[in-house]
Amino acid sequence: MSAQAHLTPREHAVALAHYNRWMNEKLYDAAARLTDEQRKRDLGAFFHSIHGTLNHLLLGDQAWLQRLHGQRVTMTSPGQELFSDFRALQQARRAMDDELIAWAEGLDEASEGRMLSFYSVTYQRERRLPQWLVVTHLFNHQTHHRGQISTLLSQLGVDIGVTDMPWMPYLD
Secondary structure, three states: OOOOOOOOHHHHHHHHHHHHHHHHHHHHHHHOOOOHHHHHOOOOEOOEOHHHHHHHHHHHHHHHHHHHOOOOOOOOOOOOOOOOOHHHHHHHHHHHHHHHHHHHHOOOHHHHHOEEEEEEOOOOEEEEEEHHHHHHHHHHHHHHHHHHHHHHHHHOOOOOOOOOHHHOHHHO
């Protein structure tokens, strides 16, 4: 990352992708301390459980990267289960975080002004938005649902530790 006061859009996306990976690792490490029953227990969250919310995050990232790569979206609904096995979900999450970082590192200056047209499976309609708004949403969506998961973990007595971006290892 550059030492200048202003980050380029690419540098910003790379930093967010690294934060994303750091936080996902922390959440999965914390969730691994629970039993499968605890992870899958309906705790009243939008996607019911810790496992369901972790699954939704992976599903959402998969769908957004498919759109950003110009591929067909394979998601059938926002609650679609990709993996019922926690370890398989965790392995897929790691691969997705690596893919997000590689995608962010591959952004060029032209991507800043690019428009993205896509069909929303959730809202059943077409949208056309600036790509940078979609990138912002991708990472904001992660933060939103990770906050839900950290609350659920806290209610189960599991502390995930420091979550503040200035303390992520990527910045050391």
